[in-house]
Amino acid sequence: MTTQSPLHEVHTELGASFTDFAGWSMPVRYSSELAEHRAVRETAGQFDLSHMAEIEVTGPEAGHALNYAMVGNLAGIKVGRARYTMLCHETGGVLDDLVVYRPGEERFMVVANAGNAAVAVTELTERASGFDAVVTDRSAETALIAVQGPRAAGILRGLLESVELDGGLDALKYYAATPAVLGGHELLLARTGYTGEDGFELFCPAAEAPAVWRRVAEAGEPQGLLPAGLACRDTLRLEAGMPLYGNELTVWLTPFEANLGRLVKFDKSGDFVGRTALEKHSEPEQVLAGLRGTGRRAPRHGYRVLDGEREVGEVTSGALSPTLGYPIAMAYLPPRLSEPGTSLSVDIRGRPEQVEVAALPFYKRAK
Amino acid sequence: MSNIPENLSYTKEHEWLSAADGVATVGITSFAAESLGDIVFVQLPAVGDTITAGEPCGEIESTKSVSELYAPVTGEVVEINEAAADAPELINSDPYEQGWLFRVRTESMPELLDAQEYSKVVEEGE
Numbered sequence: 001m002t003t004q005s006p007l008h009e010v011h012t013e014l015g016a017s018f019t020d021f022a023g024w025s026m027p028v029r030y031s032s033e034l035a036e037h038r039a040v041r042e043t044a045g046q047f048d049l050s051h052m053a054e055i056e057v058t059g060p061e062a063g064h065a066l067n068y069a070m071v072g073n074l075a076g077i078k079v080g081r082a083r084y085t086m087l088c089h090e091t092g093g094v095l096d097d098l099v100v101y102r103p104g105e106e107r108f109m110v111v112a113n114a115g116n117a118a119v120a121v122t123e124l125t126e127r128a129s130g131f132d133a134v135v136t137d138r139s140a141e142t143a144l145i146a147v148q149g150p151r152a153a154g155i156l157r158g159l160l161e162s163v164e165l166d167g168g169l170d171a172l173k174y175y176a177a178t179p180a181v182l183g184g185h186e187l188l189l190a191r192t193g194y195t196g197e198d199g200f201e202l203f204c205p206a207a208e209a210p211a212v213w214r215r216v217a218e219a220g221e222p223q224g225l226l227p228a229g230l231a232c233r234d235t236l237r238l239e240a241g242m243p244l245y246g247n248e249l250t251v252w253l254t255p256f257e258a259n260l261g262r263l264v265k266f267d268k269s270g271d272f273v274g275r276t277a278l279e280k281h282s283e284p285e286q287v288l289a290g291l292r293g294t295g296r297r298a299p300r301h302g303y304r305v306l307d308g309e310r311e312v313g314e315v316t317s318g319a320l321s322p323t324l325g326y327p328i329a330m331a332y333l334p335p336r337l338s339e340p341g342t343s344l345s346v347d348i349r350g351r352p353e354q355v356e357v358a359a360l361p362f363y364k365r366a367k
Numbered sequence: 368m369s370n371i372p373e374n375l376s377y378t379k380e381h382e383w384l385s386a387a388d389g390v391a392t393v394g395i396t397s398f399a400a401e402s403l404g405d406i407v408f409v410q411l412p413a414v415g416d417t418i419t420a421g422e423p424c425g426e427i428e429s430t431k432s433v434s435e436l437y438a439p440v441t442g443e444v445v446e447i448n449e450a451a452a453d454a455p456e457l458i459n460s461d462p463y464e465q466g467w468l469f470r471v472r473t474e475s476m477p478e479l480l481d482a483q484e485y486s487k488v489v490e491e492g493e
Contacts, residue, residue: 296408
């Protein structure tokens, strides 16, 4: 039994192909994932991310509870801003990577991956139990729509009736969020995303999501906005060098191995789950690196990375990059082999293909 | 709804064949192309290769997945579609005409599915 998004009917009307993703039936593509990918890079794309979990943490000690529960300094987030962080196991392994928003002094919203929603809710509830804070799972009643791409701001600017932030949408910084009204619908407008482009994420009540989606689609269409599915979301985030839980991040890996050690704030006051283990883990034996191939055969998840005949690592994600035109991948490698320019190969279904270690991200938008 | 032309023969591996004068033209069906998504790379057998029915003879890769191309018949490859190799999007846009893959000279045609039988395979797969 799969869960349907509050936008399911809209997707069906648009002729989407669906895929099962973490127990949700979500659009994998509407027509062509390459066209959708290109739209996000050149104009704009609209994604349904309602499968993601929204967990509200409120109360006078909400910030302290989050500081104990996760590796970042979440109590230090300014009201109206957001931060990328990790929920770790006692062993230091990553249970989920999340974005924490602070819409109010005593109100935080934690956005977790669909596949880790249950773990995130359980762990946050348990870890917050010693604090004056309440954890509430708002996932079922909340829809999430992302509008990403160079024209996203232009499309939304014309649609928003009001933005609480002084200066409006244009004053909204990357990793910031503000209440706003679009088509009469109150929503939380965040300048965040997972595509490597400028873009926004709109949190709104599930029942109002179809109306919000249609307003954006109507206004965006003349601008080249396309509905975009999970297939292009994956190639977009890969080009942008962003990790995907289950591929680059697992409970068997620490944030240090994923090159995200900077997220672990040892200098924050108080203990946090995983601190002791992470303090010992700061010299990883394997690190996440980028690979760039030649030809057109792409390394894929699970393929072996070879140094000569010897297996030295494993590919976590890979694809023929739609923007760059050559194969790109991420892989775990020993630090001594992770320098950009290092020549290695990947066993692609029995045939070794030459690759070179490349700096991440593969793609960076022009400012 | 997938397009399944009446005049072609099919395999359970979602390939189509059109045979004339001992030469079979082979491609993948629109159902296969749609399931794969945008095809970005195709590795075809070489002209002169002998391929064996039921054995892999190439690869077809989309951004999301890769699948093997199975030889639907035994015989010698006499021609490959260079246009489709250069522009694999032809396989998505026109799988039964411009997106054909290769031609095989064969002495015996195996038992294949007709359009109706193949549409049942597709329905079960959906």
